[in-house]
Amino acid sequence: GRGEGGGGGGRGRGRFNRNQREQLPKVPINNQIREREVRLLGADRELIGLMSSSEALDLAMEQGLDLVMIAAEAKPPVCRIMDYNKFKFDQDKKTKEAAKKQKTLQVTEKELKMRYNIDIADYNVRKKAALKFLANGDRVKVTCQFRGREQDYQDLAIEMFKKLADELSEVGKVEGRPGGKATGRSLIMTIAPLATKAQVQADKKKKAKRDRGGARDDDDDDVEELVEDELETA
Incomplete structure (x- = not known):
């Protein structure tokens, strides 16, 4: 039968x-x-x-x-x-592969360090890296550290951060103020991707x-x- x-x-x-x-x-x-x-x-x-x-x-x-x-x-x-x-069998295999891919969907935070007086070539290198990270769905943390009396030039770093945020606006959005947040002897700006990892x-x-x-x-x-x-x- x-x-x-x-x-x-x-x-x-x-x-x-x-x-x-x-x-x-x-x-x-x-x-x-x-x-x-x-x-x-x-x-x-x-x-x-x-x-x-x-x-x-x-x-x-x-x-x-x-x-x-x-x-x-x-x-x-x-x-x-x-x-x-x-x-x-194929569905079970897909489920296992999906579990592996899930790890790749986790958002990571990439850190970029910049100086307030960074030259244009190095600035563009970091901007290009930030564009790549954000386009891939990762967060970007930009840090500018000050040594000694360099804190007197914090305004220059803030303007630099604002410029960077504006140039990355198509792929990322600043969390908080575009000019960053002062923490100790550092200025920190975090940019979140506009697209999710899944997208x-x-x-x-x-x-x-x-x-x-x-x-x-x-x-x-x-x-x-x-x-x-x-x-x-x-």
């Missing part, structure tokens, strides 16, 4: 045993699909059409694959032919996709997102 468990390749199909029952998927697959009529998508996400769930399951089994309901709320429900075990990563991903020759059809993207949304917690 038709199996209920995801097998891929037709191996090991059959009813779940006692241990497997604890791992039943949260979405109906194979014989768990009881609806009379379903809208079927093929293994390559192509639309096959309306048919009975038994016919859809026959098509899946002929290919050694599973029939998985990916949109139970649709009228009629949408099912897709796929290797469910392989899909779950930066998303933009890079879109750009890479365009550079590869364009995105897939929107319909394909929608179907894939639908599948992942329905099954990633299964």
